[in-house]
Amino acid sequence: MSQPSKRPTIRDVARAAGVSVATVSRALSGDYPVSTATRARIQRAVRDLDYVVNAHARALSGATSKVVAILMKETVTPFYAHIAAGVEAEAAEHGRLCLVCTTHGDADRELEIIKLMREQHADAVILVGGVVENEEYRERMKRYAIGLADAGSKLVTCARPPLGPDIPAIAVEYDNVGGAYAATSHLLSAGHRRILMLAGPDGFTTSDQRVVGYRNALAAYKIAVDPALISHGDMGRDGGYDRTAAVLDRGVEFTGVFAGNDNTAAGAIAALRDRGRRVPEDVSIIGFDDVPLAGDLNPPLTTVHLPHEELGRTAVKMALQGNGSGRQHVMLGTHIVVRDSVTTATPH
């Protein structure tokens, strides 16, 4: 391991620039005139030596805190933003800095960030959100876990399935299948039989698990799944609008909607209304997430509350609790928040 290099002094700068210490001091303070050529020489010496200019800057050169890093696709979607907030809060309580890194699903950027965090000897690197679970993914995770462990850092997966016993990582997830089962059951128990599911991209763990919950609930009510009622696609507000409009325009009938998240639900409500359907009188809808504005939508949205912040906090707690001293896998629960967007189905 390399020794920390000796910090250069003002004397080193003066020697390198071929001027007196007083001239360096004058040039750097900016209080006295110094010729342009001299100033340029001094500035080059400062740069070459990585000299810390003055008392102000000296305060910046001490040892830094330990770091907890969180990697996610993006930070704008409330799902990610609120998990990040939980990580931040818990990291701060343990005196750690929190770095939020976004990958936009790009494996190269993910690798670059892992390398950076390895160099930083980050206490923990937390990967958040759904993935396509294939061989390439497992190889990549194994590589990360080993590389990070080697630097004294822990790999944590959050809001995705655990990696299994052969990869040294901590897993924190929420009961995604159970939440989707509860959401669908809530509509079924209100008498809805044809329920549109607005799912995420096919093959992603988060979306696939929600579809499993949806299917399980229908099976419990002995209702056959109609593939025309499962829509895969973009989970943004506009995705919800466009996909609901497309299903309606195809003439597919339904009286309930299980939206994969609250933003998608907001778009679905707008699409229903623009096509003359009242919510909830004609079509009931349930969301997923419980974002801060869910209760302010029109109508106030019944939804599944996800423990976003608790997921983030738990991930940090488990990573910092020390090797082997605790559990390596935790699953958190979800619950339904009943508002005004679901009502009893009227037979027609």
Next chain:
Amino acid sequence: MSQPSKRPTIRDVARAAGVSVATVSRALSGDYPVSTATRARIQRAVRDLDYVVNAHARALSGATSKVVAILMKETVTPFYAHIAAGVEAEAAEHGRLCLVCTTHGDADRELEIIKLMREQHADAVILVGGVVENEEYRERMKRYAIGLADAGSKLVTCARPPLGPDIPAIAVEYDNVGGAYAATSHLLSAGHRRILMLAGPDGFTTSDQRVVGYRNALAAYKIAVDPALISHGDMGRDGGYDRTAAVLDRGVEFTGVFAGNDNTAAGAIAALRDRGRRVPEDVSIIGFDDVPLAGDLNPPLTTVHLPHEELGRTAVKMALQGNGSGRQHVMLGTHIVVRDSVTTATPH
């Protein structure tokens, strides 16, 4: 400056652990049995030498990309989240990693992050959001700017006033006073004369500038400012609810509300409705931000659109365009998005 240390080899590990190279290989591959004591010795040697375990981990040890860092109070509020998204997008286009760091307004954490970014030789460190502009703040910023410049990094302030010519920093802001002036004028031109302003904490630049815009618009209409109609406080959804409820409960009358952001507006609408006021028939309201769900509130919210993403993108562009080659200060415009929450005032 320290030379990069020679990377230890499997031979170094074997020597340190007092075993053969083949035994190290066997222990690290995990494919063959090795005694617990031997494994422990090898693991200690690996740790002491910072040995990169295998081909997988070796892929993690190359040089990392350059970094752009963004510092903000928190990431959950859409204002911050969307500026961060702009920084990320632009940083990615320039092949930079983006690190989002949160300070929760704590100067110590801010300093720690600046130190870390200085060590990283980050291309740019972007400080986002309103501040209390006092002597301590200016001293701190000067220290950061000098310390970062010394490490070849640029300080950028974003969505706050520029630091002035004596501090080497780039400033990107939006027309906050102008946006608040436009919002207030929009209500005034609809005939509203008593307009509640839900402002942020007194003394913060973002809030103070919006109050200036509010006051200027009232002055243009020759209307005296009633201090009872300016509420300072928390800018969350619940803050909007509580503060609006408190003003109503004090018997202060108004027919218009200028909410300092859309979340506050959502809370204000709920408080008005819970006290029997219809929106917009009895009270008109305009927000500030234009969050993705603003059009899905009840009623769809008329608001001031802020160029969040463009702020973030511009900050990165200016920082990376090279020394002295471009402008050091940019101000972006805002505009009103008219929806259904403002109507003509009915005289009473």
